[in-house]
Amino acid sequence: MSAVKLENPALDPALLQERRMLLKGNHAVSYGVMRCRPEVIAMYPITPQTPIVEKIADLALTGEIDAEIMTCESEHSAMSACITASLTGVRVFTASASQGLFLMHEMLHYASGARTPIVMPIVNRTLGSPWGFWPDQTDSLAQRDTGWIQFYTEGGQESLDMVIQAYKIAENPDVMLPAMVCHEAFYVSHALEPITVPSQADVDAYLPPFNPEHRLDVDRKESWGNVVTQEMFYRHRRDMGISMSHVPDLVTKADVEFAERFGRGYGGILEKYRCEDAEMYIVAFGAMCGTIREAVDQMREKNLPVGLLKIRLFRPFPVQAIQEAVAGIPRLVVMERNYSPGLGGILHQELKAALFGMENAPLVHGYLAGVGGVNVSVDRIEELTRKALAETPVVESVWV
């Protein structure tokens, strides 16, 4: 049942201090989870997510993580167990990817509907068929209507830090919604980076214990989930929307507080990189931002005034923050791997919708670059940027 623990695992106090380690992106997440002290952890393997939960199993064996470990027979059950465990008032954790996330789909709605602030990293991977293990974000983007908050990160350190921030935001009494922290297959999940694992004391000071107002408890006798009237359903969904509307400000606040305590910040909802006097922003999220940064540096050296607008929060989609960020900029070009057949690039479509009705809205190019995980190099990004600057955008997303 509970995790098997090694005999007498007297924890070396040094393990609780800040540690500098060489970690893969996925293992960085595991250490972030460790610092958040979840009480119930449900796991099921799927490439490329598996290393996150394998490391957690190791950390539970050595006593560095003290939690009920559920080795479930499916992701559907893992999510089902997380929801009820959370409803009794404990912090929970699971992680998934691709097909596994899709098997959970039904329960994702249940989780947000039950207002359970589960935090779940997603290691973005293509969906079959045909079978593939390649980075694209359609798996989590396809869950955008499930009522989950979604963050997209660029590297292991950001993922670790966002797991901690995600609990803080999701568990805020004004929010009480689950959150995904998404990073991409292999480019992030399996890339080694020097990572700072914050001290336990700092995380404890940053992240208060989870203490929900309502819970499944024999002394309270509150119940949840049975049939409601149309009117009650209407109010319930409207309330979820109100909670979502609190999220952008709380993301900004969580990032500021995080930076104050840990010395690292990410810009909150979005980040502008070298955007001063730009004629065009490249809009992207996830791992591609790392390459785009380099491309921007390269182009700036050649006096090409372009910058990167990195979207970090995708749900709720930060319409206001985006409109403010792009005001006065003539052009945007979206570069993304996420193709919705019959629609186009998913970020492209969301971005255009967010700018609808904006005065002097920028022109928006949508490039489907790197679909299927195809490498998009620094030079290729420069090439695409020059192409966008020279063209009038079309309505559709363009395969490049």
Place this chain on the structure above:
Amino acid sequence: MIETKKHYDIPEEDVFLSGHFACPGCGEALAVRYVLNTMGPDTIAVVPPSCISIISGAQPYSSMKIPVYQTTLEASAASAAGIKRALIRQGKDHVNVLALAGDGGTYDIGFQALSGAAERNEDFVYVCLDNEGYMNTGAQKSGASPHLVNTAFTPGGKPTVKKNVVEIMAAHGIPYVATATTGFPDDLARKVAKARDMKGLRFIVVLTPCLAGWGVKDDEGVKVSRLAVDTGMWPLYEVEYGTKYTINRGPQGVPVMEYLKLQSRYRHLTPEMADELQRETDRAWELLQARATCVVSVSNAEPIP
């Protein structure tokens, strides 16, 4: 002979309330009464979509004076396990967790989660209220529907036999598996109490006649339930740790036709079909007896430490 009048002296806690939405005479509601009132108030229940969720609901009302969480049709066992794991962390291990699911939610769509929970020996009581079909959606065939029965999906009679979920669950080696039915409420309540006081995954499948779905008269649910046992179609027995069999009540020499003829879902049976069902019932009873004697004699039914 079927006893028609009997006084039961079953200790009951005041957990299940009247005024719920079940059809009058519903076997499921009767079973829920004995299950909940035996489990007691220190219980958190999980129900999936089914007639049970109708009986327990609708929000914000409840017929159950305990916390009840409604999960999805296939997730009862996983949802129950999640609650128990969290209770362990909170030091509330004394609180019972109970999954109350239909046969569709158990034999079919919920079986993966149930089998997984059994393999992990999660600590809760799972009661399957078996009315041999998807009744909440209008009496379609489930894996629990018996051979040759008429359902909305098998209008000519179901071509295959009822899945033997009892043996499948016993084969997981979990601490407790039992059959019960509403016509023997003292046996049902005793089994629930026994399960409640054990640890690990405990599974009870209760045959609960559905008057609407079976085509049984409003006041004959209990009679039909008793006939299911006394004809041998639903023997009452227990299996501990997958090996220790105890047969509580087997066939009493009543032909299966006595049971079948009270239910319009068997109206289409020819004499040949009825004979076939009689032969199958006899054979299943023989097999159960053989299994019970032979396995017990070679095994040590206690858990291996």
